[in-house]
Amino acid sequence: MADQIPVIELQHVDKHYGKLHVLRDINLSVHKGEVLVLIGPSGSGKSTLCRTINRLETIDSGQILIEGKELPQEGRELAQMRAEIGMVFQSFNLFAHKTILQNVTLGPIEVLKTPKNIAEAEAMELLDRVGVAEQAHKVPAQLSGGQQQRVAIARSLAMHPKAMLFDEPTSALDPEMINEVLEVMVELAREGMTMVVVTHEMNFARRVSNRVVFMADGQIVEEGTPDEFFDHPKSDRAKDFLDSIRGH
């Protein structure tokens, strides 16, 4: 695995918001089939990092490589690259004027030029897989948060992505809906999807991830397997953080 080209690779990535140094010399690679969880206190830069991989945030210096090729800066090339990387947002961001089915088929029809009937058949399959097939002809506002987020995952999957980015996918959900979304993500991980997940769900991280990356103040402070990280954190920052979320 080590000599394979990583699906996602960040080299010496730096970013500022004005005076604020939000990403400091980030080096990270994600290999095929890997599930990487990014955790850290709020304001640590983990969401920003996740969004730079899709160029929803620009970087000041360094490089982002997708399968060894540099992330394009604009135009069709960038759109093409984004089509290959799925993204799931904290606030679902479904298209409010389209039905659930249309939300899922928009990308395949417009970007992949899939014929409509094939795109719809595939979309129904995906919606069935995430458990919202019965809602296909409703509009987003008629669905619960958990259902909307599962649709958002299906929308990304419809593009047959090489990797999926999850930016705090359960943070905006009511507690009773978190599990239905996590279940779908666990399933995806089992099927071998390459995933980068920003989350506060420690159980998910422990159960599913191959690697945990802990960030603070824009830096990667430490990384390791879930067991290493949760049971034997090396840095004080990580210890403090784990203590605080465990409620000690």
Next chain:
Amino acid sequence: MSAHATSMRDALYEAPGPRTRRLTIIGTTISMILVAIGLALVVRQFYVTGQLDAKYWSFFAEWSTWRYLLKGFVGTLEVAAMAAAISLVLGILLMLGRISSNRLLAIVTRIIIDFFRGVPSLLLIYFFYLVIPQYGIRLPSFWMITLPVALAASGVLAEVFRAGVNAVPKGQTEAALSIGLTPGKTMRKIVLPQALRIVVPSLISQLVVVVKDTTVAYVVSYPDLMQNARVLISNHDSVVSMYLVAAVIYILINFAINQLSIYMARRSGTPIISRTTENPT
């Protein structure tokens, strides 16, 4: 993160790459040149038609000109303030009728509201200026302009108030009734005060419409800002300069009122309900 701080029209575009940046610079340069050419053409037109001559503008350097305009402005304020006060009261009364449980009253007030919202204020002015005198009622010119402006505004205000009342959570009414307040008292003590607070920014923005409507006061020869500007025009033969200055004054007044309304709306977190956002039926 950064995207949420910026306005929606910036959010339509992502951070530009080198090609986009180049195109933007080219576009900016070309459009700046075009704007400059446009402005130059306007100034040139003023120049060749002699409208930049000192005689058309020098009287603005005299205090008497501004004193006269100021007098007109006070007239505008008097009409606007009185019309606003009347329409406020009428608006609330019409709204109360519109939401009343008495079917007949509700229908009648609804027709009245639709009538005043669906008729141009100029037509109402002609009603007070030309129709009413035929029945032997001669109003002072102040009322011939103030009443129609107030009536036109009251129809819109009634709907603004209704939106405000609807925005007060149902639980408030239920809670008030449950502690034994009568429906009338519930409206007066609980719902109306909250509804009023919600519509304050909308009321302020409605002032703009009132100020605009007062500008036809010259029809009834009431000395407001516009009418006094017309007098100055005949004194100085200065159609272009005077009308432009008058327009700028009105624009600044209304701009200020609008900004105040936006500020109030932002501070209290309530949306501005206006003619364009209300329900048309």
Next chain:
Amino acid sequence: MGYAELIAEYGDKYLHAIWETLSMTAVCFAVAMVLSILITVMRVSPIKPLRIVGDIYVQIFRNIPGVALLVIVAYALPNLKIALPWKTCVEVTVILLASAFGSENFMTGINAIGVGQIEAARSIGLTFGQTMMKVVIPQALRSAVLPMTNLLIATMLTTALGSQVPLNPQELTGLVSYITTRSTGAGIVPFVISALCYAGSAVLIGMVGNSIDKKVRIMR
């Protein structure tokens, strides 16, 4: 003077006046829609000078009183060697006013969409053009239905400015002033007829707009 006499004497003029008001309204609204799309494109373009010009345009024409603009178009412009026919003066005035509010309506529609949906469109690989055509514009248009219905009514009411210049034939408000000054016995009747024409059209327009809105409204 009763309704029958009035109609016998001025019936023809009334038909013309109704036609004038409604056709001016339709023409002005149509042109204003095109213009407000143009202004809105300028205001959301990434090119700063265009944005500024668009913003200033809207601030000027949403804040200027109709009459103040009409007198400039009708009486000041001829001094600058730009003389337009009376009716064109009224139409230009109404179009300028309506287009400013039209652009505001579109901007409100765009603002309601939210950054998230645009990021989502980008993330599935839609280009800028596709994002505009498939996500932004459809939503902006659909949420503009109700405000634009109200704007159409307001446009009709604004054509009453035609009573302030000598139009021939006259529109509904000018005709009232014309009849009432000529036939002193006309009383309230001419006023009532015109008022009902306006208010009736307004209610009708409102009903149509409302039913369109119900069909296309976006649930949020």
